[in-house]
Amino acid sequence: MSDEEELPQGTATILLVDDNPVDLLVVCKQFKRAGYRVVVAREAEEAIERAGFVQPDLILLDVVLPQSSGFELCRRLKATASTQDIPVIFITALTDVSDKVSAFEAGGVDYITKPFQIGEVLARVNTQLSLRAMQQLLNARNQQLQQQLSEQRLQREELEYRATHDMLTELPNRALFMDRLTHAIERARRNQSQLAVLFIDLDKFKIINDTLGHGAGDELLQSVAERLRSCARKSDTLGRLGGDEFVVLAENTSAVADIETLIERLSSKLVEPVLLAGLMHSVTCSIGISLYPRDGETAETLLKHADLAMFQAKDRGRNAYRFFEASMQETLNRRVSLERQLHEAFDRDEFVLYYQPQIDLRNGRICSLEALVRWQSPNEGLVLPGHFVPLAEESRLILALGEWVLRSACLQLQRWLNRGVPVVPVAINLAAAQFADPTLDQLLKGALVESELDARYLELELTESMSMSDPEVSLAMMHRLKEIGVSLAIDDFGTGFSNLSYVRRFPVDKLKIDRTFVEGMISNPQDNSIVLSVIRLAHSLGLKAVAEGVETEGQVRLLAEGGCDMFQGHQFRPALAAPDIEDLLQRQVCVSPDLLARPFQLRxxxxxxxxxxxxxxxxxxxxxxxxxxxxxxxxxxxxxxxxxxxxxxxxxxxxxxxxxxxxxxxxxxxxxxxxxxxxxxxxxxxxxxxxxxxxxxxxxxxxxxxxxxxxxxxxxxxxxxxxxxxxxxxxxxxxxx
Structure with a gap:
């Protein structure tokens, strides 16, 4: 049989290594008849080459070969990875026992002496091939078993990883962090050392999540995790508890200065701008710190106290840090009580609208009102929005509160109209979550139909940051709102990151100048320039400019001189209850014309x-x-x-x-x-x-x-x-x- 002759798939291949033509002829003929494929080699190098290429199932090897012995060739085959498992049967005329020993030491599995009976050779070959087949089957089963065990181990490790890590950021989750904190407390107790727990919460994350979408929110969280990794020490343990809450365990912190240095490094890194939805955003954080053993001796206590300190940092205006103090627990108790009362306030109808007049700087008359919500709490008295609106945003009550404000303002306007009050349009502030709600226009239509109010009496105020979070989505919603017939204003203009090409396209009617610039305009040349620039910008776009937070006569006169269209603030009136506003409207109360000009004092x-x-x-x-x-x-x-x-x-x-x-x-x-x-x-x-x-x-x-x-x-x-x-x-x- 030639090397190239085709045989059925699965036919065993035998490599015959012998330099005797007679033996080769006899063996080849008999093995062909038995159904084997036979490959022949006449010397050692040829045998090595063919064994590596053909990968035979068995090798029949003569001991005496030109230039090399069969023993040496066998050792070479066994030393090669690709051929070391192929069984070798020696066929030789050598009958000495020492030769047989040498054959088995070289790696042979059998030894047949010449002259031989071909039947015996076939029988021994079949036996070795059967043994090899069994061994291969066992090896395959063993490999399969090992693979299964390996896969199970990987699955178990994956499950353990998922159970102990946050999948979005790949930081330790609450369970793993608490475990590591517990062990760190034990070490600190033995070593009589101090450790710190830093509770980090991103400022205004909900606004980004609501306005830009969850995809952008996830990108921000991943960016925060990477930045925390880049500036934390090797000995620090990081974790994500959920939402926008991150934690840092800092061991061996011997002094408060060490912790403050770490906080400064973390804060400065986090505030670096990050690209979200095509725009750069800067995100600050509020950080609360608790110390072992001063603030607690268990992981749960330290984490709770760090959380409390974080809330105090937020209450201080955000982008700040606070160390835990015992008095904070009382503040938390009051906050929890306030949140519970806030939920109950809807059932008890405890909210009320106040209205602040906006004055036309050309004639001093009231030209519009801004509706501002108040909470008439039976326990706390009249609560200003700064104390409960953030709570409403965190507890997702803001949508219900915003809907109540919208419907209440519409109903109040219609009541005034029915009584013949000379009403002016009322402006309503929209929360970020409201503006992000795709059904906002339907809610607005429903409120107008319910109150039978003409849409021209209503104005919606959107913050600059809210409008620019996703300009194209904002633009589409603005057009839908304008089609209903309401007017639109951009609130707090100058405090965000406006793209003027979008501001030009927004179908708004007013730009409201933020109170911080108005407050500084009489003494700060930069603030003065900003106010005048916004006025000119508004007029160049065909919009009206409204100044917020006007407190002094000097501010009024400068605004009038600068061409501002309207102002609101305590200089004229604070926000008033509906009956007081109705009285002002009925009496047509206005600003004295003398207030609207800067007189010249001679000499x-x-x-x-x-x-x-x-x-x-x-x-x-x-x-x-x-x-x-x-x-x-x-x-x-x-x-x-x-x-x-x-x-x-x-x-x-x-x-x-x-x-x-x-x-x-x-x-x-x-x-x-x-x-x-x-x-x-x-x-x-x-x-x-x-x-x-x-x-x-x-x-x-x-x-x-x-x-x-x-x-x-x-x-x-x-x-x-x-x-x-x-x-x-x-x-x-x-x-x-």
């Missing part, structure tokens, strides 16, 4: 001086020169006076608390560039004064103690300069004033 000096005797002396000095003096004790009062009226000359002392005269005059230069600024001091060196004048922070300076004639002359020069600039249409940058 008036604003004197900023904190020493009363100096201010009185200054008044006496100028009283016979037709100069009016308004004296204030510091910059805060001076900014308000400047906002209320147009002052020609400002004289400021150098040494004042909180803000020196040069900084004050520098701000005045940027806020009111036409005012002529004079520095009065006896403490600044001449070089500083000359630089101040050269940089146009001050027009002149008055030295203390002064000479009356020189002061009067300086003031007259200042008035002349002011008159010139007023006639010329204002100061230019080239003048440096």
């Amino acid at each position: 008036t000096v604003l004197l900023v001086e904190d020493e009363p005797q100096v201010a009185n002396s200054f008044r006496r000095m100028v009283r016979n020169h037709d100069i009016h003096v308004i004296a204030v004790e510091g910059p805060a009062q001076a900014y308000e006076v400047l906002a209320q009226q147009d002052i020609g000359v400002v004289v400021s002392d150098y040494r004042m608390p909180r803000e020196d005269g040069i900084q004050f005059l520098s701000n005045v230069k940027r806020l009111y560039p036409n005012s002529i600024r004079i520095l009065m001091t006896g403490h600044v060196d001449r070089g500083t004064l000359e630089n101040t004048i050269n940089q146009a922070e001050a027009f002149r300076f008055i030295a203390k103690p002064w000479y009356s004639d020189q002061v009067i002359a300086t003031l007259e020069q200042a008035f002349q300069r002011y008159d010139y600039l007023s006639r010329a249409g204002g100061v230019s940058e080239s003048l440096g004033m």
Whole structure:
């Protein structure tokens, strides 16, 4: 039989290694008849090559071969991984017992001496092939068993991993973290050392999850986990308890400073912007810390106390950390009680709407109202929204509360209309979860139908961050709301991350300037520039600008001068109950026209001086020169006076608390560039004064103690300069004033 002849699949292959042609011919012929495939090799190297290539089921090997013995060849075959398991039967004329021993030592399984009976050879070959087949079957079964055991072990390990780890972040879960914390407490007890538990909660995660979707929320959680890994110490244990709650176990923390260093590292890493839904977002965190053994001796107690401290950090305005204090338990008890009462408040109908007027800065009339929810608690009294709305958001009551506000405002408006009250539109704030609800437009339609209210009386306010969380989704919802007929406003404008290309496309009617900028606009040039820029932006887009949180007359006058359309704030009225608002509407109460303009005070000096005797002396000095003096004790009062009226000359002392005269005059230069600024001091060196004048922070300076004639002359020069600039249409940058 040739090497290439085709045989049925499964036919056993025998490699015959012999250099005797007669033996080869006889054996080949008989084995072919027996149904075997036979491959022949005549010397050792050829046998090695063919054995590796053919992978025979059995080898018949002569001991005496050219250039090598059969024993050596057998040893080589057994030393090779691919052929070491192939059984070898020696066929040889050697009959010495020592040769047989050598054959078995070399790895042979049988030894047949020549001359032989072919029947005997076939019988022995069949026996070895059967034994090999059995061994292969056993090996296969053993491998299968090992594989099954390995798979079971992997499955068990996978189940154990899933039972002890959070699958989203691959951090230890609560069970594993608590186990490790328990062991860490035992070590700390033996070593008399301290450990810390840090409870980390992301700020405003629910807003991101609600507005951007759960996919973006999961991406944020994974990013947080990676950042925690990157800045935690090797000895620290991290964990995720669920939601946006993470924990860190820090062992061997000998000092509070060590913990604060770790917190600073964690906080600064977490606040780095992360890309979510195509936009960059910065996320802060609130951290609570408990210490062993000071704050507890069990894992459960330490974790609970760290959690309490975290809530205190959130109550402090978020993006903060707090160490546990015993008094926090009382605060938690009150919070739990408040949340329980909040659930009951819906059944008891304890919520009430207050309304804050918005004033038209062109005529001083009430042009709209903002509805603000209050909780009339039988235990706590009138509770402001800042104390219970965050609780409502956390407990998912915010949707029910938002629906109640919407329906109640609509019904109140219709009641006023039915009684003939000259109503104005009412604005309602939407929570992030409300705006993310795809059925918001249907809810709005239902409230309008139920109250039989015309949609033109309703305005919805969306925060800037809420609108920009997913601009395309926001845009689609806004158009659906506008089709109903309500107007829209973007609230807290300037505090988020607006993309102006989207703001231009949003079908809104108003931009509401955040109160933080309004508060600083009379004293902070940057805030003033932001307010004026938002007003100009709104007008360029065909929108109205509304200023929030207006508290002073100066703010009102600057806003009116800057072209702002409307304002709201305590300067006119705080939020009032419905009967009080109805009274204002019926009586057509409005702001005095005098409040809407900054009058000019002829030959008036604003004197900023904190020493009363100096201010009185200054008044006496100028009283016979037709100069009016308004004296204030510091910059805060001076900014308000400047906002209320147009002052020609400002004289400021150098040494004042909180803000020196040069900084004050520098701000005045940027806020009111036409005012002529004079520095009065006896403490600044001449070089500083000359630089101040050269940089146009001050027009002149008055030295203390002064000479009356020189002061009067300086003031007259200042008035002349002011008159010139007023006639010329204002100061230019080239003048440096």
